[in-house]
Amino acid sequence: MEATAQVLERSGDADFTTNHIARRAGFSIGTLYRYFPHKKAILKEMVEAALRKQDARIRGWLAQSDGATAEELIEHMVQHMLEPFLSRSRVRKSMLMSLMHESELIARVNAAHLEFIRLFHARLAEMDPLRFRKPTDLTCHTLAGALLGSIRTSLIFNPSYLQDADYQKELVAMVTHFVTARR
Amino acid sequence: MEATAQVLERSGDADFTTNHIARRAGFSIGTLYRYFPHKKAILKEMVEAALRKQDARIRGWLAQSDGATAEELIEHMVQHMLEPFLSRSRVRKSMLMSLMHESELIARVNAAHLEFIRLFHARLAEMDPLRFRKPTDLTCHTLAGALLGSIRTSLIFNPSYLQDADYQKELVAMVTHFVTARR
Amino acid sequence: MEATAQVLERSGDADFTTNHIARRAGFSIGTLYRYFPHKKAILKEMVEAALRKQDARIRGWLAQSDGATAEELIEHMVQHMLEPFLSRSRVRKSMLMSLMHESELIARVNAAHLEFIRLFHARLAEMDPLRFRKPTDLTCHTLAGALLGSIRTSLIFNPSYLQDADYQKELVAMVTHFVTARR
Amino acid sequence: MEATAQVLERSGDADFTTNHIARRAGFSIGTLYRYFPHKKAILKEMVEAALRKQDARIRGWLAQSDGATAEELIEHMVQHMLEPFLSRSRVRKSMLMSLMHESELIARVNAAHLEFIRLFHARLAEMDPLRFRKPTDLTCHTLAGALLGSIRTSLIFNPSYLQDADYQKELVAMVTHFVTARR
DNA sequence: AATGAATGAGTCTTCATTCAT
DNA sequence: TATGAATGAAGACTCATTCAT
Numbered sequence: 104m105e106a107t108a109q110v111l112e113r114s115g116d117a118d119f120t121t122n123h124i125a126r127r128a129g130f131s132i133g134t135l136y137r138y139f140p141h142k143k144a145i146l147k148e149m150v151e152a153a154l155r156k157q158d159a160r161i162r163g164w165l166a167q168s169d170g171a172t173a174e175e176l177i178e179h180m181v182q183h184m185l186e187p188f189l190s191r192s193r194v195r196k197s198m199l200m201s202l203m204h205e206s207e208l209i210a211r212v213n214a215a216h217l218e219f220i221r222l223f224h225a226r227l228a229e230m231d232p233l234r235f236r237k238p239t240d241l242t243c244h245t246l247a248g249a250l251l252g253s254i255r256t257s258l259i260f261n262p263s264y265l266q267d268a269d270y271q272k273e274l275v276a277m278v279t280h281f282v283t284a285r286r
Numbered sequence: 287m288e289a290t291a292q293v294l295e296r297s298g299d300a301d302f303t304t305n306h307i308a309r310r311a312g313f314s315i316g317t318l319y320r321y322f323p324h325k326k327a328i329l330k331e332m333v334e335a336a337l338r339k340q341d342a343r344i345r346g347w348l349a350q351s352d353g354a355t356a357e358e359l360i361e362h363m364v365q366h367m368l369e370p371f372l373s374r375s376r377v378r379k380s381m382l383m384s385l386m387h388e389s390e391l392i393a394r395v396n397a398a399h400l401e402f403i404r405l406f407h408a409r410l411a412e413m414d415p416l417r418f419r420k421p422t423d424l425t426c427h428t429l430a431g432a433l434l435g436s437i438r439t440s441l442i443f444n445p446s447y448l449q450d451a452d453y454q455k456e457l458v459a460m461v462t463h464f465v466t467a468r469r
Numbered sequence: 470m471e472a473t474a475q476v477l478e479r480s481g482d483a484d485f486t487t488n489h490i491a492r493r494a495g496f497s498i499g500t501l502y503r504y505f506p507h508k509k510a511i512l513k514e515m516v517e518a519a520l521r522k523q524d525a526r527i528r529g530w531l532a533q534s535d536g537a538t539a540e541e542l543i544e545h546m547v548q549h550m551l552e553p554f555l556s557r558s559r560v561r562k563s564m565l566m567s568l569m570h571e572s573e574l575i576a577r578v579n580a581a582h583l584e585f586i587r588l589f590h591a592r593l594a595e596m597d598p599l600r601f602r603k604p605t606d607l608t609c610h611t612l613a614g615a616l617l618g619s620i621r622t623s624l625i626f627n628p629s630y631l632q633d634a635d636y637q638k639e640l641v642a643m644v645t646h647f648v649t650a651r652r
Numbered sequence: 653m654e655a656t657a658q659v660l661e662r663s664g665d666a667d668f669t670t671n672h673i674a675r676r677a678g679f680s681i682g683t684l685y686r687y688f689p690h691k692k693a694i695l696k697e698m699v700e701a702a703l704r705k706q707d708a709r710i711r712g713w714l715a716q717s718d719g720a721t722a723e724e725l726i727e728h729m730v731q732h733m734l735e736p737f738l739s740r741s742r743v744r745k746s747m748l749m750s751l752m753h754e755s756e757l758i759a760r761v762n763a764a765h766l767e768f769i770r771l772f773h774a775r776l777a778e779m780d781p782l783r784f785r786k787p788t789d790l791t792c793h794t795l796a797g798a799l800l801g802s803i804r805t806s807l808i809f810n811p812s813y814l815q816d817a818d819y820q821k822e823l824v825a826m827v828t829h830f831v832t833a834r835r
Numbered sequence: 836a837a838t839g840a841a842t843g844a845g846t847c848t849t850c851a852t853t854c855a856t
Numbered sequence: 857t858a859t860g861a862a863t864g865a866a867g868a869c870t871c872a873t874t875c876a877t
Contacts, residue, residue, distance in 0.1 A: 116387075120866085120867060120868080121867075121868055121869075122866090122867075130842085131842045131843060132842085132843070132868090132869080133840095133841065133842055133843065133869095133870080133871080134840070134841050134842070136868095136869065137840070141868090142867095142868065200386050200387070200389075203383050203386035203387075204299075204383075209442070210443070213442075213443055241447070241450075241452055241453060241456065242456070244440070244443075244444060245436050245440075245447075245453065245456045245457070245460075247439065248435050248436030248437070248439030248440060249432035249433070249435055249436040249460060250435075251435060251439070252431050252435005252437075253428050253431030253432040253435055255431070256396065256427070256430065256431030256434070257428075257431060259392070259396075260393065260396055264424070264427065267424075269424055270424060273424065273425070274428070276463070276468075277432060277460070277463065277464070280459070280463040281460070285459075303850060303851080304850075304852080305850075305860095308860095313858075313859085314858065314860055315851090315852085315859080315860065316852095316853085316854085316857095316858060316859050317857080317858055317859070319852070319853080320857075324851085324852090325850095325851060325852090482753075486845085487846080487847060487848080488845090488846080488847085496861095496863085497863045498847090499848095499849085499850080499861095499863050500861070500862050502847095502848070503860095503861070503862075507847090507848090508846090508847065508848090565752075566752050566753070569749045569752035570665075570749075575808070576809070579805065579808075579809055607813070607816075607818055608822070610805070610809075610810060610813065611802050611822045611823070611826070613805065614801050614802030614803070614804070614806060615798035615799070615801055615826060616798070617801060617805070618798055618799075618800060618802055618803075618804060619794050619797030619798040619801055620797070621797070621801060622762065622796065622797030622801060623793070623794075623797060625755075625758070625762075626762055626793075627793060630793065630794075636790060636794065639790065639791070639794045640794070642829070642834075643794070643798060643829065643830070646826065646829040651825075669870090669871060669872080670872060670873080671871075671872090679837075679838085680837065681839065681873085682837060682838050682839060682874085683836080683837055683838070683839095685872095685873070685874080690872085690873090691871095691872060
């Protein structure tokens with residue numbers, strides 16, 4: 104896993120071949136296949152690991168955030184969506200690109216993100232039904248697409264933005280706009 | 287060009303091979319290489335054609351929209367960003383996926399979209415500097431990422447949304463939020 | 470086809486690999502795949518070609534053998550079963566061995582041989598129902614297995630037998646015994 | 653040995669890999685290689701064991717069959733040739749197929765069978781030189797090929813025949829025909 | 836003596852690209 | 857100018873065999 108990350112980090116998705124991964128990781132191609140049945144499984148495992156981690160963090164925070172204000176909640180939502188991309192951004196970028204071949208995986212990731220958004224949105228709506236609108240498929244889908252879309256674009260073209268406080272404020276404002284009830 | 291579109295439309299990313307394209311176009315692979323030096327050049331030409339068209343349309347509208355209100359302007363901005371994806375969505379989806387391998391192309395597309403957004407945003411700021419904020423790199427980048435990101439996600443997972451009035455309203459509201467001056 | 474035969478003739482079934490076949494045949498691996506979709510298809514085509522040829526010869530002879538005696542008929546049956554193995558016996562031997570991996574092909578060949586035997590046996594039974602017994606599945610199967618089994622064994626261990634008049638007489642006697650009515 | 657048989661029985665030729673065999677046998681691949689220098693050696697040992705068993709049985713019977721009639725002798729010859737295929741026919745079939753790659757082994761088996769046939773034939777010729785002809789290389793080779801060929805074909809395509817009394821009668825008749833002196 | 840992780844040569848197959856006709 | 861047969865580098869994956877522990 105770590106080795107694959109390094110391969111993606113160094114060579115990008117162009118050299119994301121089984122032989123390269125193995126060689127760069129310092130073991131043989133045969134060994135790689137002791138641990139992963141397919142090339143796809145390598146990518147899948149990286150994706151699943153990242154999602155598991157993110158999922159744990161998000162649910163963990165939600166569980167112990169009873170006193171949090173809506174503002175804090177939203178800030179954390181953005182924080183949690185950004186977080187996987189803050190470190191190792193080259194790896195994330197390559198994963199993103201490699202993902203495009205595997206529609207199942209890309210769907211998997213999308214579904215996970217959608218679910219994260221849904222959780223947050225529902226939580227806000229519960230907190231203050233007057234201030235926040237009820238989450239719908241359309242709302243969540245649009246928000247998820249916009250939030251992750253912007254993050255993705257930053258990852259690829261302006262990775263430095265991801266750490267930028269102003270950028271994060273823009274995202275927070277956008278999310279706030281999305282979840283706020285229309286008058 | 288048309289043949290390539292048909293190949294992408296029918297077989298998707300999978301059969302996007304030079305031989306397939308040539309055969310579908312009714313000429314030989316050799317002839318294909320008289321007109322395009324690379325496979326990549328085919329994709330690039332499709333992308334450029336689409337961007338040229340979109341560019342012409344956007345500049346055309348901007349040029350003759352002197353009397354338009356800000357609301358109309360924003361609605362048109364969303365309309366113009368959506369438009370290339372409304373027809374032949376399978377082709378667009380496949381192009382999107384094929385694009386991911388060609389970072390130059392993806393950068394080209396992104397730059398074009400960024401420029402479109404910048405044009406619109408500048409126009410709005412000119413119209414009513416109090417109501418709309420001044421476009422900055424950060425602003426435009428974030429908006430472009432969010433808008434196109436949501437559209438891309440819809441294209442892939444909910445193509446029907448693209449035609450949905452409520453979805454379009456969400457986008458318009460989002461863009462409005464983005465361009466509006468913070469108090 | 471001819472090239473494949475040569476590969477089998479020279480290297481035996483050990484080097485029956487796509488790369489070897491192509492290289493030995495003097496063209497590239499890519500060219501090989503222009504003509505055959507699978508490795509298996511190469512073998513299949515060789516087998517089918519051989520069976521087609523044998524089938525044509527057998528049916529041809531049967532069609533114009535109205536005046537023939539039973540003895541002549543039997544001699545010809547043996548002749549026709551032997552004939553594919555008389556020339557290029559190394560190729561035949563390698564084909565036989567390569568065949569073992571492809572149970573479909575081996576079944577195909579067996580079925581064809583069974584059918585040849587059935588045709589002959591039926592013809593004899595028609596000619597002289599008293600002297601010859603009626604062909605049954607069991608009879609034909611046993612005869613086919615014995616006749617081809619002996620030929621195969623000779624091909625592998627005593628190819629010179631195949632041309633030997635005494636050997637052929639043994640086969641003729643065996644076949645005669647099989648088709649003759651039990652008293 | 654037993655494990656190998658089980659692997660062949662369950663998975664057939666396809667999973668006949670050293671790792672599979674070792675795992676099924678309950679020890680490690682390394683241990684397997686302590687006992688067998690090659691994969692081929694495993695197959696060879698299975699073959700040799702089967703031949704030893706058959707050899708013992710045949711010589712045993714011959715040694716204590718002084719009072720037997722020619723008919724009994726022939727029947728037993730057929731019985732003894734059939735016997736290894738009556739149980740575990742899937743194993744035998746797989747062995748047969750795996751054997752095809754190892755010309756040495758296949759030659760070994762053939763030689764053994766030839767020798768069995770020679771023994772029997774010689775015994776008959778001794779018993780009644782007028783009724784039975786003298787065994788020659790040609791005779792024995794042809795008979796061995798025919799007998800085993802038919803059995804092999806049955807094993808692969810009609811395993812039920814192997815137990816069928818009529819089928820066995822056919823074989824007995826065939827053998828009788830072969831050994832009987834030509835008038 | 837037993838283990839099993841590691842090895843890597845070798846297999847089939849794809850597809851962008853070239854070039855003689 | 858058009859053709860399409862030919863090319864071959866490169867990729868995913870298998871499995872007999874080795875060797876440090």
